[in-house]
Amino acid sequence: MQAAVLYGKEELRVEEVPVPKIGLGDILVKVQTALTCGTDLKVFRSGRHARMIQPPALFGHELAGDVVSVGANVTKFKVGQRIVAANSAPCGECYFCKRDRENLCEDLLFNNGAYAQYIDIPERIVENNCYEIPAHVDYRHAAMAEPLACVLHGLEDSGVKPGYTVVVIGLGPIGLMFVKLAVLAGARVIAVGRRQQQLDRAARMGASELIISRPGSEPVEAVRAATEDGRGADVVVEAVGSPHAWDGAVKMVRCGGTVNFFGGCPKDTSVCLDTSLLHYSELTLKASFHHTPRLVKRALEIVSQGAINAADFVIDEAPLGDLLKVFRHMMAHNGHLKTAILPNGV
Numbered sequence: 001m002q003a004a005v006l007y008g009k010e011e012l013r014v015e016e017v018p019v020p021k022i023g024l025g026d027i028l029v030k031v032q033t034a035l036t037c038g039t040d041l042k043v044f045r046s047g048r049h050a051r052m053i054q055p056p057a058l059f060g061h062e063l064a065g066d067v068v069s070v071g072a073n074v075t076k077f078k079v080g081q082r083i084v085a086a087n088s089a090p091c092g093e094c095y096f097c098k099r100d101r102e103n104l105c106e107d108l109l110f111n112n113g114a115y116a117q118y119i120d121i122p123e124r125i126v127e128n129n130c131y132e133i134p135a136h137v138d139y140r141h142a143a144m145a146e147p148l149a150c151v152l153h154g155l156e157d158s159g160v161k162p163g164y165t166v167v168v169i170g171l172g173p174i175g176l177m178f179v180k181l182a183v184l185a186g187a188r189v190i191a192v193g194r195r196q197q198q199l200d201r202a203a204r205m206g207a208s209e210l211i212i213s214r215p216g217s218e219p220v221e222a223v224r225a226a227t228e229d230g231r232g233a234d235v236v237v238e239a240v241g242s243p244h245a246w247d248g249a250v251k252m253v254r255c256g257g258t259v260n261f262f263g264g265c266p267k268d269t270s271v272c273l274d275t276s277l278l279h280y281s282e283l284t285l286k287a288s289f290h291h292t293p294r295l296v297k298r299a300l301e302i303v304s305q306g307a308i309n310a311a312d313f314v315i316d317e318a319p320l321g322d323l324l325k326v327f328r329h330m331m332a333h334n335g336h337l338k339t340a341i342l343p344n345g346v
Helices: 036-044 123-128 145-158 173-184 197-203 222-224 243-252 275-282 293-304 320-330
Strands: 002-008 011-016 027-035 062-070 082-087 118-121 131-133 165-169 187-194 209-212 233-238 253-261 284-286 314-319 337-341
Touching: 002 187, 002 320, 011 320, 027 036, 027 082, 036 187, 036 320, 062 118, 082 118, 082 222, 123 131, 145 173, 145 233, 145 253, 145 293, 165 243, 173 187, 173 197, 173 233, 187 197, 197 209, 222 243, 233 243, 314 320, 320 337
Parallel strands: 165 187, 165 233, 187 209, 233 253, 253 284, 314 337
Antiparallel strands: 002 011, 027 062, 027 118, 027 337, 062 082, 082 131
């Protein structure tokens, strides 16, 4: 089969590799859609991910497709079913799993290889984090369940409630999902982005205030001015992964409010925070990582209900052979939305 293999920093090749041999509890899936992702771009640029992927390795993790083979012990799925498989599954037995923190599982099993004609879904994911796609949902929508589940986790962590004012900094696909889901939760959203096109997209998602952030300009005062009595937002979500944006996020939140540092900064990054501000304003600072099976299932339900439209996030499609070109384009166009990679054609 044809598959994308990551060999190192910005070294990605689409080449012929063996079709995976599945185990007794595994399923083999023909990939119909694999979506590009900001995390994949970070991995492409760095050549690895400490927890998720070490080269050389098959690449990609947001997918939907068809079951073409099942292991002898598989009972949950059968050949011909359309499925969406998450990129991980917890062990269910460790310290964190027993405390409902499955995303922090000490033996979290990751699976990569979505940018390929076929992918092996291992038994633990088959049993705990793999779902049949409803008949009316297309592959492109279903493949969004994984990133959407991460955003649901971030919203839950942040305690967003109806009537809250929520600031979202960064308007790539993840930031836009935060905007949309916060609006659906009944919040008023202030969107902060660097380009007018991003702000226009946020407006279409329901953001009521749009603030542009350019190099050399500080959006903090503009954000606070857009809140009641200038006191700041109830919740601020940083979806950029920039130390500068982390610092600004803390200055945008009200007393007693919550900041979610959702965007992961580069390794070994440090941020200096005003301890007096944190203490006397009783700020809650959180960082949300990954998802859980419950949230992946919930994300697929939201997609199935039509609350999220893939057309708002997936703006292009390309064959597997063009994957390297797609990543080069993403590097050159910061804020580019998702591309649907079609390993087996249209």
